[in-house]
Amino acid sequence: MSAVQTPAPTSPPDPRGADTAASGGPRMTERLTSRVRLDRRYLPVVGTFAVLALMLVVGGSRYENFLSARVVSNLFINNSFLIVLAVGMTFVILTGGIDLSVGAVVALSGITTASLLQSGWPVAVVLLVSVLIGTVLGLVVGLMVHVFDIQPFIATLAAMFLARGLCYVISLQSIPITDESFVALAGWSQQFGDGWRITTAVIIALVVVAIAFYVLHYTQFGRTVYAIGGGEQSAMLMGLPVARTKVLVYVVSGTCAGIGGLLFAMFSRSGYSLTGVGMELDAIAAVVIGGTLLTGGTGFVLGSVLGVLVLGLIQTIITFEGTLSSWWTKIVIGVLLLVFVILQRVLVVRRR
């Protein structure tokens, strides 16, 4: 959680820091400006965090039981698959690409899980196969983008149609999942404290986030991802493995979509070819709200997680409100997206 928590302590001291700088001499000012500059990189994420906090405060003051452990736990449980999708999407968007296929891959992975379990395959194999489907599709997209120079938008659009079509080839109807060990795995949950609850899906999602965080910030692959987003030509001239990395980000995103499909199958206990319609847009919205620039190069995995939580909280608040119709969710998400996009734009312009 360091990327989220570092800005929180650094942003409040700014006004205090200004006072000490006046008395502390030039060295202090220098240190402060460097700190402020560091701050700007985190600014969009801080903004997301502020919106999340504001929503929690407003929700907590308006409704009883809103700020309860149960609501927060459910926020994670209901959005675990979206968290995983947003993590994968962050990798792709950081390189300046986009992945429109994740929603369809979720459906494909979910329906494969359900159909293989129905025909009696062992759970371990099924889990592996469903995730691998996403990986393979991601690899295909990556190769199309890299080798054949097809724009990511079109390549992933084709993959989206492909995955959606394959879903219908597997089954037109919803397949219920009745396999005992899978249901046991999906239904496992651990209560602790006062109302806190964690499920298998949440654990998997958090593990994915942790791995993604490590990979993005502490490995060569992660740094190359940022470098490609910052400038592909420069990255190539620096001798970084641009080609391999560009293919790999789609593999990562595809794998995440495969895992997401698995989590959704756990969540809904079924596989259906119509699941995840428009889910890619939710994932993109979460990534953008989480402060990642669509031009690439700037953004954090943890920001995307915050973005998912903001989207989930909008849904929760509208449910709590009771009188508001469901379509307000879409309108509010659209407005929020707009606000964040304009905020990012202002930041980029000011940086220049």
Next chain:
Amino acid sequence: MSTTAPAWQRATQHRLFWPIVALVVLLAVNTINRPSFLSIRLQDGHLFGSLVNLLKNGAPLLLVALGMTLVIATRGIDLSVGAVVAISGAVALSFIASSPSPDSLTTVLVAVGIALALSFVLGVWNGFLVSVLGIQPIIATLVLMTAGRGVAMLITGGQITTVNSAPYKAIGSGFWFGVPVAVVLAGLVFAAVALLTRRTALGMLIESVGINPEASRLAGVKARSIIWTVYAVCALFAGLAGLMISSSTMAADANNAGLFIELDAILAVVIGGTSLAGGKFSLSGTLVGVLIIQTLTLTVTMLGISPSVTPLFKAIVVIAVCLAQSPKVRDLVAARRRRAAPTAAAAAEVSA
């Protein structure tokens, strides 16, 4: 032989060669499957037949794809057209439903006027975000794509609004001198766009903005107004398509009207050889692309395959056409041709 080879080669190297081959193959499959496919008969002074239906059902997609071509030519993209289709239909039908005389021509004209005006305003909004605020087109139009369906549901109150109004029904299912009104409208719009962009400098200006907005601005092209205009026009066409779609079912379905039409339109544009990188567009290519997509959908249904599997075939066509158009494959083919028949290539060069 030596005179026909270069001509044949020139034909295969034409941008639209492979898309047209795909279209002819699809039409041939249909004709083999049902020999009466190509026949058109005159009944009660109206044209009837599969081909007429094909054109009629393709009219809304052609309108949307035309607008999309112009937007893509400026290096943009408009994801919100589906939402605009839904809003336009919702506004028009809600107005007619709430008016005392749904069958009067004035009511329908006012409804059409309001719907088109609102669509235009939505396009102006998109154009404002892109050209004035400088937000990336994907994300700027994603805002309206997300919020737009919510707005459409707000207008219809979450219901599927149905009305009976003879003049309104004519837009989608009427005939004009034996030809479906929808086809006439789409044809007129196509002719107008082709005339305006290809017989005046406008098309070249749009392309110059797509190649380099900054350079064209310095050269005295009003880049900002041109970008603004194409988004407004694109939404206007989408609004007209929305009227056709809602009129052919006489129902405004905020959730499903125009669902995925933006993706189909983008596919049509790409199949037609317009690059997503902007700077070049082909209206006739878009027309061929629309016909391919529409024929493909029809073929799948006619062959007795479940229409749900259509996305799979779309994916195959898109991947095939994109691969055939990708520079890498072209180079490979060209290299092989050079190696296989160096003399023929030399002859072609001499004659060229």
